[in-house]
Amino acid sequence: MNIKNPKLSSDRQKKIISLVLVYWKRLALAALCMIVVAGANGAMAFLVKPVMDDIFISKNREMLLLIPGAAVLVFFLKGIGSYGSEYLMNHIGETIIRIFRNSLYEKITDLPIAFIHKEKTGVLMSRITNDVNIVKGMVSNAVINVFRDFFTVIAFLFVIFYRDWRLALGAFIVLPLAFYPIVLFGRRVRKFSTGSQETMADLNSFLHETFTGSKIIKIFNLEALEKKRFQEKTGALFRLEMKKITANALSSPIMEFLGGLGIAFIIWFGGMRVITGTSTPGTFFSFLTAVMMLYDPVKRLSRLNNTIQEGAAAAARIFDVLEEESSILERENPEILSGRALDVEFDHVGFAYHPGEAPALEDIHLKVAPGEVLALVGMSGGGKTSLVNLVPRLYDVTQGAVRIAGKNVKDLSLKSLRDHISIVTQEPILFNETVRDNIRYGRMAATDQEIEDAARAAFAHDFILSFPKGYDTVIGELGSRLSGGEKQRICIARALLKDAPILILDEATSALDSQAERLVQKALENLMKGRTTFVIAHRLSTIDYASRIILLKEGSIREQGTHDDLMALKGEYFKLQTLQSVKGNEE
Ligand SMILES: Nc1ncnc2c1ncn2[C@@H]1O[C@H](COP(=O)(O)OP(=O)(O)OP(=O)(O)O)[C@@H](O)[C@H]1O
Ligand SMILES: [Mg+2]
Numbered sequence: 374m375n376i377k378n379p380k381l382s383s384d385r386q387k388k389i390i391s392l393v394l395v396y397w398k399r400l401a402l403a404a405l406c407m408i409v410v411a412g413a414n415g416a417m418a419f420l421v422k423p424v425m426d427d428i429f430i431s432k433n434r435e436m437l438l439l440i441p442g443a444a445v446l447v448f449f450l451k452g453i454g455s456y457g458s459e460y461l462m463n464h465i466g467e468t469i470i471r472i473f474r475n476s477l478y479e480k481i482t483d484l485p486i487a488f489i490h491k492e493k494t495g496v497l498m499s500r501i502t503n504d505v506n507i508v509k510g511m512v513s514n515a516v517i518n519v520f521r522d523f524f525t526v527i528a529f530l531f532v533i534f535y536r537d538w539r540l541a542l543g544a545f546i547v548l549p550l551a552f553y554p555i556v557l558f559g560r561r562v563r564k565f566s567t568g569s570q571e572t573m574a575d576l577n578s579f580l581h582e583t584f585t586g587s588k589i590i591k592i593f594n595l596e597a598l599e600k601k602r603f604q605e606k607t608g609a610l611f612r613l614e615m616k617k618i619t620a621n622a623l624s625s626p627i628m629e630f631l632g633g634l635g636i637a638f639i640i641w642f643g644g645m646r647v648i649t650g651t652s653t654p655g656t657f658f659s660f661l662t663a664v665m666m667l668y669d670p671v672k673r674l675s676r677l678n679n680t681i682q683e684g685a686a687a688a689a690r691i692f693d694v695l696e697e698e699s700s701i702l703e704r705e706n707p708e709i710l711s712g713r714a715l716d717v718e719f720d721h722v723g724f725a726y727h728p729g730e731a732p733a734l735e736d737i738h739l740k741v742a743p744g745e746v747l748a749l750v751g752m753s754g755g756g757k758t759s760l761v762n763l764v765p766r767l768y769d770v771t772q773g774a775v776r777i778a779g780k781n782v783k784d785l786s787l788k789s790l791r792d793h794i795s796i797v798t799q800e801p802i803l804f805n806e807t808v809r810d811n812i813r814y815g816r817m818a819a820t821d822q823e824i825e826d827a828a829r830a831a832f833a834h835d836f837i838l839s840f841p842k843g844y845d846t847v848i849g850e851l852g853s854r855l856s857g858g859e860k861q862r863i864c865i866a867r868a869l870l871k872d873a874p875i876l877i878l879d880e881a882t883s884a885l886d887s888q889a890e891r892l893v894q895k896a897l898e899n900l901m902k903g904r905t906t907f908v909i910a911h912r913l914s915t916i917d918y919a920s921r922i923i924l925l926k927e928g929s930i931r932e933q934g935t936h937d938d939l940m941a942l943k944g945e946y947f948k949l950q951t952l953q954s955v956k957g958n959e960e
Contacts, residue, residue: 381688381689381692385688385689385692389512389688392469392472393469393512393516396465399461399464399465400461400465402457402461403457403458403461403462403465403517403520404520405457406453406454406455406456406457406458407458407517407520407521407524408454408524409450409451409453409454409457410451410454410521410524411521411524411525411528412450412524412528413448413450413451413454414451414525414528414529414666415525415528415529415531415532415663416443416447416528417444417447417662417666418529418532418662418663418666419532419663420440420443420444420447420659421655421658421659421662422536422653422655422656422658422659423436423440423655424440425653425654425655425658425659426654426655426656427440427655428440430654430655458517458520458521459517462513462514462516462517463513465512465513466510466512466513466514466516467513469508469509469512470505470506470508470509473505473508473691474501474505477501477505477691477694477695478501480694480695480697481497481501481694484697485699485700485701485767485768485769486767486768487700487768488697488699488700493575493578493581493582494578494581495574495575495576495578495579495580495582496574496575496577496578497694498577498578498581499573499577499578500690500691500694503570503573503577503687504570504687504690504691505687507570507683507684507686507687508684508687508688510680511683511684511685511687511688514680515680518673518676518677518680519674521670522671522673522674522677523670525670526667526670526671526674529663529664529666530667532659532663533660533663533664533667536656536659536660536663537643537646537652537656537657537660540643540646540652540660541660543638543642544635544638544639544642544664561620562617562620562621562679562682562683565613565614565616565620566679566682566683566686567686568613569610569613569614570683570686570687570690572606572610573610575606576606576607576610579602579603579606583599583603621676621679624675625672628671628672629668632668636661636664636665639661640661643657643660643661644657700769701769703787704783704784707784707785707786707787707789708780708784708785708786708789709785709786709789710777710778710780710785710789710790710792710793711789712778713874713903714743714744714874714903715743715777715778715793715874715905716740716741716742716743716745716777716779716905717740717741717764717775717776717777717875717905717907718739718740718741718775718776718777718779719737719738719739719740719760719773719775720738720773720774720775720776721736721737721738721772721773722734722736722737722738722763722770722772722773722774722775723735723736723737723770723771723772723773724759724763724768724770724771725771726759726768732771732928733756733759733928734756734759734760734763734928734929735928735929736772736929737760737773737929737930738930739923739930741905741907742905743874743905744902744903744904744905745905745906745920745921746901746906746908746918746920746921747906747907747908747919747921747922748908748909748910748916748919748921749761749907749908749909749923749925750909750911750913750916750922750924750946750949751924751925751926751931751945752926753911755925755926755927755928756925756927756928756929757879757909757925758799758879758909759928760925761796761879761907763775763782764777764875764877764907765790765791765794765796765877766782766783766787766790766791769783777790777793777875792873793873793874793875794873794875794876794877795868795871795872795873795875795876796868796876796877796878797861797865797868797877797878797879797881798864798879799879799880799883799909801857801860801861801863801864801884802864803848803855803860803863803864804848805847805848806847806848807844807845807846807847807848808840808843808844808845808846808848808863809821809824809844809845811848811863812824812827812828812863812866812867812870813867813870814867815827815866815868815869815870815871816871816872819870821844823870824866824870825844827866827867827869827870828844828862828863828866830896830900831862831863831865831866831869832862832889832892832893832896833859833862833863833865833866836859837863856884858884858885858886858889861881861882861883861884861885862885862889862893864881865881865882865893865896865897868881869896869900873904874904874905875904875905875906875907876900876904876905876906876907877906877907878897878907878908878909879909880909880910880911881893881908882894882897882910882915883910883911883912890912890915894915898918912953913946913949913950913953914953916936917936919936920935921933921934921935922934922939922946924939924944924945924946926945931944931945932944932945932946
């Protein structure tokens with residue numbers, strides 16, 4: 374996917390912030406916990422002075438009891454504060470992850486299939502799995518760090534200035550030097566991070582494709598090629614990751630070295646003040662402790678910038694999907710389709726999959742009466758599937774209009790439109806659920822009896838009973854045991870169960886043997902009675918009952934009429950028919 378905006382626009386930032394702010398009570402409590410942690414950190418540095426001056430130098434026995442007690446209390450409070458802030462912030466982070474995942478899934482499910490075809494499945498999956506996690510890292514870890522470390526830095530600064538403000542002012546001349554490299558590294562890391570996430574998504578989709586296509590890879594001996602392609606991808610990922618790691622790894626020693634310069638200065642300047650008697654050893658060590666303890670939160674704050682950069686890049690990719698506009702929209706107050714006798718009209722329809730490309734359908738003008746059975750035939754790629762896909766608005770026409778019962782499908786509510794259409798797609802699609810549930814998808818309210826009746830009508834009942842758990846067998850448990858014809862019959866049962874007034878059968882029986890096909894055909898013919906039906910078939914013998922036959926070639930209607938009309942024409946249909954019957958006689 375093209376990253377339209379690797380930086381988060383202020384709009385998107387506002388969206389994330391408003392998402393987080395919903396949990397303001399939890400945030401406030403977490404902030405309180407962080408203040409406790411910060412206070413405890415500051416107190417530790419603060420206690421160094423009484424330890425030094427009162428216990429070691431003045432040898433005060435009272436302090437010998439008091440200070441260890443105070444230390445216990447400080448660590449206890451710090452523990453509670455840490456737990457509270459970690460728990461609460463992660464709770465918010467995980468909640469936000471879930472919201473993002475759910476809305477991504479909802480969005481992708483609602484987007485037209487053209488979108489899913491354009492983006493690779495694996496890439497879309499990685500939006501929901503990987504990218505969302507990175508955003509969580511930004512929201513919870515980064516936010517925990519930013520607040521806790523920010524408060525901690527303030528606590529240490531307080532100790533530092535309280536102990537010796539002159540020394541403090543001197544030391545802070547060195548600090549700005551450390552700032553510039555942080556900004557520099559942040560920028561580099563963001564650049565590599567976007568690259569490596571994109572490569573990761575690409576890797577995911579490669580895996581998805583090659584694992585599902587493993588059969589082809591074996592048969593065509595593509596193993597070596599695929600292995601090499603995979604190695605190239607991991608190689609690219611490796612180089613990007615290493616660049617990111619180098620930037621990250623360099624930022625720490627450089628900062629450490631700059632910090633070392635500061636420490637050297639403090640020892641020289643502070644030591645001089647102790648020697649001249651302007652300061653005590655306790656003050657000096659308390660100061661030095663606070664400065665050294667300051668190093669960690671500052672370093673984390675610098676890393677935080679990187680985490681936020683990574684998160685922003687991931688969030689940008691997520692928002693690109695979330696803000697994708699559906700091209701198949703309902704108009705306001707859509708009409709509701711009703712009735713059982715529905716005619717379908719193609720009014721000078723043109724359709725192209727991509728604007729500017731050669732159209733898949735051209736000037737289709739066609740009226741199908743209620744209850745008519747229309748057969749679509751023609752060479753592969755002629756546009757049959759494309760034509761029927763326009764009826765349930767899987768795609769939208771680019772010219773003309775499709776009307777059902779006189780209403781433009783674009784004016785109908787998508788739900789009522791699709792409620793009235795049942796379809797057996799060219800590739801049988803089953804979900805990894807029980808056989809029963811797969812059929813039930815046709816009509817969620819159907820009873821078990823109705824499901825079995827539909828399966829019987831599709832001649833699926835007997836083989837379903839032979840499965841280990843019958844109707845309750847999960848498709849995945851069968852592995853690839855289901856044959857193409859068995860899959861098709863389950864899909865037919867699903868379509869039968871739906872009992873919709875418009876029926877689309879796209880090569881619904883193509884994987885069945887002649888005998889099974891004849892049986893299923895009977896069931897389908899019964900089903901077609903009274904329904905407006907589109908049947909697509911390559912085997913012309915299976916459509917002789919159709920009241921009208923349309924021959925599509927290169928996206929337009931070349932011939933139409935009854936079987937006899939078309940035979941008399943001695944055109945394309947005649948050619949197809951004679952080819953098939955010669956072949957049929959040979960068999
Ligand atoms: N998702 C798609 N994106 C772009 N072009 C497509 C897409 N699906 C089909 N096409 C193109 O549209 C044309 C018509 O394809 P269609 O699937 O409608 O043919 P068909 O008549 O159903 O063929 P078959 O009998 O092989 O199923 C073909 O040229 C095909 O390459
Ligand atoms: Mg097709």
